[in-house]
Amino acid sequence: MSAASIASFSGRSVLVTGGAGFVGSHVADRLLSQGAEVSILDNFSTGWHQFVPAGARLVEGDLLDPGAVRRALEGCEFVFHLAANADVKDNLLQPRKCIEQNVVGTQNLLEGMRAAGVRGVAFASTGAVYGEATVVPTPEHAPFPVQTSIYGTSKLAAEGLLTSYALGYGFRVWIFRFVSLLGPRYTHGHVIDFWRRLRRDPTRLDVLGNGRQKKSYLHVGDCVSGMLVAIGGSGEPINVFNLGHHEWVEVDESIAVITATLGVKPRIVYAGGERGWVGDSPRVLLDAARLRALGWAPTRSIPESIVETLAFLEASPFVNDRQIPPEGLPR
Numbered sequence: 305m306s307a308a309s310i311a312s313f314s315g316r317s318v319l320v321t322g323g324a325g326f327v328g329s330h331v332a333d334r335l336l337s338q339g340a341e342v343s344i345l346d347n348f349s350t351g352w353h354q355f356v357p358a359g360a361r362l363v364e365g366d367l368l369d370p371g372a373v374r375r376a377l378e379g380c381e382f383v384f385h386l387a388a389n390a391d392v393k394d395n396l397l398q399p400r401k402c403i404e405q406n407v408v409g410t411q412n413l414l415e416g417m418r419a420a421g422v423r424g425v426a427f428a429s430t431g432a433v434y435g436e437a438t439v440v441p442t443p444e445h446a447p448f449p450v451q452t453s454i455y456g457t458s459k460l461a462a463e464g465l466l467t468s469y470a471l472g473y474g475f476r477v478w479i480f481r482f483v484s485l486l487g488p489r490y491t492h493g494h495v496i497d498f499w500r501r502l503r504r505d506p507t508r509l510d511v512l513g514n515g516r517q518k519k520s521y522l523h524v525g526d527c528v529s530g531m532l533v534a535i536g537g538s539g540e541p542i543n544v545f546n547l548g549h550h551e552w553v554e555v556d557e558s559i560a561v562i563t564a565t566l567g568v569k570p571r572i573v574y575a576g577g578e579r580g581w582v583g584d585s586p587r588v589l590l591d592a593a594r595l596r597a598l599g600w601a602p603t604r605s606i607p608e609s610i611v612e613t614l615a616f617l618e619a620s621p622f623v624n625d626r627q628i629p630p631e632g633l634p635r
């Protein structure tokens with residue numbers, strides 16, 4: 305990583321949307337540690353006051369409110385846009401909310417930026433845009449066969465808005481397609497789902513799918529480093545990067561790490577089927593060669609990241625107070 309040119313925001317004023325959430329709060333932390341002035345726009349729908357870093361200017365408001373976006377953008381030169389309805393499964397149950405938060409909210413932000421003369425934005429997209437990829441590991445230029453989730457659809461639509469604003473209004477955009485992220489402040493995804501279930505009943509673990517889904521994960525710290533390396537090493541009007549680990553693990557391997565770490569031996573009960581829910585791609589491995597060529601590499605293995613995530617969850621029982629995974633998902 306030493307050869308990489310990492311973007312420095314020292315002395316610059318940056319807005320982080322979703323800065324009270326899992327990933328956004330880490331972005332805000334890193335920018336503050338570089339000496340940036342950081343503003344956060346968050347409506348706390350899934351964010352936490354505990355995650356907002358000291359030293360950031362907080363605008364508590366909604367992306368759908370142009371006034372809040374305007375206030376948040378005051379004095380800013382660059383935006384990290386992470387606010388979204390980020391849970392793939394929840395979005396299946398709430399399609400309108402998903403499109404409003406992830407697509408309409410993104411356009412509100414871009415319009416606010418246009419009015420304020422802010423032209424640089426990094427956007428948190430997802431590997432879900434590839435649907436069930438036909439090429440694995442999946443490079444950025446892989447074909448997008450069919451969208452398999454409302455969430456992926458919303459992110460792809462938002463990507464379209466960003467690229468249109470780049471070409472139409474002179475924006476410079478960085479689009480990051482993340483795999484699932486792990487690490488401190490993690491509040492949604494399979495590790496917390498399993499952790500919650502095992503806290504309720506350590507003798508039994510219900511698993512969506514057949515346990516054989518195989519996916520890549522990445523530590524949130526490596527993700528933030530990846531974004532900064534990409535921004536430091538590229539500067540086209542449109543820059544698209546996959547951000548994922550070269551490792552991938554089966555759900556069963558993940559369960560083995562989780563149960564060993566928690567010291568439990570549950571009976572595993574599989575719901576069956578290749579997918580856990582509609583939109584759950586059985587194989588996710590992104591080709592991050594474009595970013596690696598700039599000198600970035602992950603610093604933690606996936607099992608290490610799972611263990612660190614569990615340590616956070618064990619130390620932070622407040623995250624169990626809400627976001628109970630919905631039951632009765634279409635499968």
Ligand SMILES: NC(=O)c1ccc[n+]([C@@H]2O[C@H](COP(=O)([O-])OP(=O)(O)OC[C@H]3O[C@@H](n4cnc5c(N)ncnc54)[C@H](O)[C@@H]3O)[C@@H](O)[C@H]2O)c1
Nearest residue numbers: 322324325326327347348349350351367387388428484485
């Ligand atoms: N965590 C992952 O594994 C992962 C993977 C791929 C992509 N992403 C993307 O990364 C971004 C961050 O995800 P996360 O895991 O930190 O999710 P998160 O739910 O922890 O954070 C999202 C934040 O956005 C805020 N927010 C949501 N809607 C808002 C709105 N309309 N106005 C203002 N604030 C709003 C929430 O309160 C929350 O603080 C999202 O865009 C997500 O889609 C995350």
